[in-house]
Amino acid sequence: MSAATASPRRDDRGSLSIMLVVLLTVTLGAAALIVDGGRAMAARRHAANTAEAAARHAIAAQSPTGGFDAALAADLARDHARRAGVDPEDVDVEVRDGPTGAPEVVVTVTARRTTVFLVLGGADELTVRSTGAATSVFAP
Amino acid sequence: MDGRRRDDGVVTPVETMFVVVFVLLAVAFLGFLGRLHAAGVQVTNTSQSAARAASLEGDADAARRAALDTVATSSLATRCRTAPAAELTWEPSPSGTWQGGSVTVTISCVVANDDLAGFWTPGARTLRASDTQPIDRYQR
Numbered sequence: 001m002s003a004a005t006a007s008p009r010r011d012d013r014g015s016l017s018i019m020l021v022v023l024l025t026v027t028l029g030a031a032a033l034i035v036d037g038g039r040a041m042a043a044r045r046h047a048a049n050t051a052e053a054a055a056r057h058a059i060a061a062q063s064p065t066g067g068f069d070a071a072l073a074a075d076l077a078r079d080h081a082r083r084a085g086v087d088p089e090d091v092d093v094e095v096r097d098g099p100t101g102a103p104e105v106v107v108t109v110t111a112r113r114t115t116v117f118l119v120l121g122g123a124d125e126l127t128v129r130s131t132g133a134a135t136s137v138f139a140p
Numbered sequence: 141m142d143g144r145r146r147d148d149g150v151v152t153p154v155e156t157m158f159v160v161v162f163v164l165l166a167v168a169f170l171g172f173l174g175r176l177h178a179a180g181v182q183v184t185n186t187s188q189s190a191a192r193a194a195s196l197e198g199d200a201d202a203a204r205r206a207a208l209d210t211v212a213t214s215s216l217a218t219r220c221r222t223a224p225a226a227e228l229t230w231e232p233s234p235s236g237t238w239q240g241g242s243v244t245v246t247i248s249c250v251v252a253n254d255d256l257a258g259f260w261t262p263g264a265r266t267l268r269a270s271d272t273q274p275i276d277r278y279q280r
Contacts, residue, residue, distance in 0.1 A: 019159065027166040031173060038177035042184065049188060049271065057242070057274030083231060083242050084272040 032117035036126065043111040044128040047086075051107040051132030054080040054091070058105040059134040068103045068136065070095040077107050086111070098135040106133045168257060175256040176265075179219060183249050184269040186214040190226060191245040195273035199238055203275075204228045207245045220249040221264055230275070240277045246270035 058077035062068035074093040081091040090110040098104030108131045115123055190210040194203035207228050211217075216224045225248045233240030248268050253261040 020162065023159070023162060023166065027170065030166075030170050034170060034173045034177060038173075038180070042180065045184065053273050060240070060274065060277045080242060080272070080274055083244070085270075 028117060028120070032115075032120075035116045036118045039113045039116070040126045040128055043113045043126065044130055047109040047111040047128055047130035048132060050081055050084045050086050051109040051130050052134070053084065053132070054078070054093075054107045054109070055105045055132045055134035058093070058095075058107070059103070059136050062103065062136055070103070073103070073105050077105060081107070081109060100135070102136040104133055104135040106131060168259070172253075172257045175258075176251075179249070179251050179256065180267055180269070182214075182216060182219055183224075183247055183267045184271070186211055186216050186224070187245050187247040187269040187271040188273075189214065190247065191243060191271040191273040194228060194243045194245055195275045200228075200230055200243075203230070203243055211247060216247070216249055219251065219255075221252045221255075222250055224249040233275075233277075239275060241275045242272050243275055244270055244272040 054077040057080040058073040061073050061076050073095055077093045078088050078091050082088055086109055090112075092108040092110075094106040094108075096104055096106065108129060110127060110129045113126045113128075115126055118124075118126070190207040193206040193210045197203040197206050207226050211224055211226045214224075227246045227248075228243065229246075230238070230243040231241050232238065246268065247270070248266055250264050250266050252264045
């Protein structure tokens with residue numbers, strides 16, 4: 001056995017490559033966090049904004065004299081979401097009595113975004129969900 | 141002694157330089173992505189504010205003025221290379237009126253790449269965002 005192979009000291013050849021792989025992984029991970037995380041945050045914000053606006057649009061359908069039509073409110077909420085570029089199938093509308101007994105419209109919007117970096121890890125789509133609600137200020 | 145040189149702890153100046161350059165490029169790349177995301181959020185926020193301001197007006201002309209005022213006084217004025225462009229479209233209510241319809245504001249902002257990178261980089265990119273808000277039914 002030669003002195004080189006018998007030595008307990010570790011050979012560092014190739015350690016630079018390992019370091020670069022680690023650095024590349026960390027960089028790609030950070031990029032995924034920024035880009036795909038950013039896309040998820042933007043999608044959530046858009047979903048929340050659309051849900052709130054759709055709920056507001058739906059609740060505005062009522063009037064003090066005409067009363068509140070739950071079916072019309074749900075249609076209006078979906079219609080607003082469509083105008084905002086959301087697929088109607090990604091919109092859930094619930095009309096219920098609010099805490100004061102006045103009608104409350106709750107809209108849940110699901111948003112989907114393709115990923116840029118996370119696709120490397122097998123996740124090709126991000127799905128986020130957000131809810132917005134609006135309550136009438138008077139009971140019908 | 142077999143005459144082979146040990147590499148323990150040996151990193152050549154070229155390798156060190158390579159790692160330093162890699163780290164600097166990675167930091168610059170991540171900084172660019174972060175600033176790009178922040179600029180996108182800024183454009184989205186402004187489009188939402190402009191659409192909300194427009195939705196509170198009594199007619200389309202006043203809404204357009206309100207949207208433009210909102211964009212002009214926003215932080216986008218300093219972020220974009222040229223004045224940000226705002227386009228307003230609206231859909232009438234089922235009865236054909238402004239009240240009860242919806243208004244969409246689309247904002248375009250040209251951002252120079254060197255503003256995002258923090259050092260000289262050629263080119264620019266256009267960021268776009270739009271937001272749709274229900275028009276207040278009882279606004280006059």
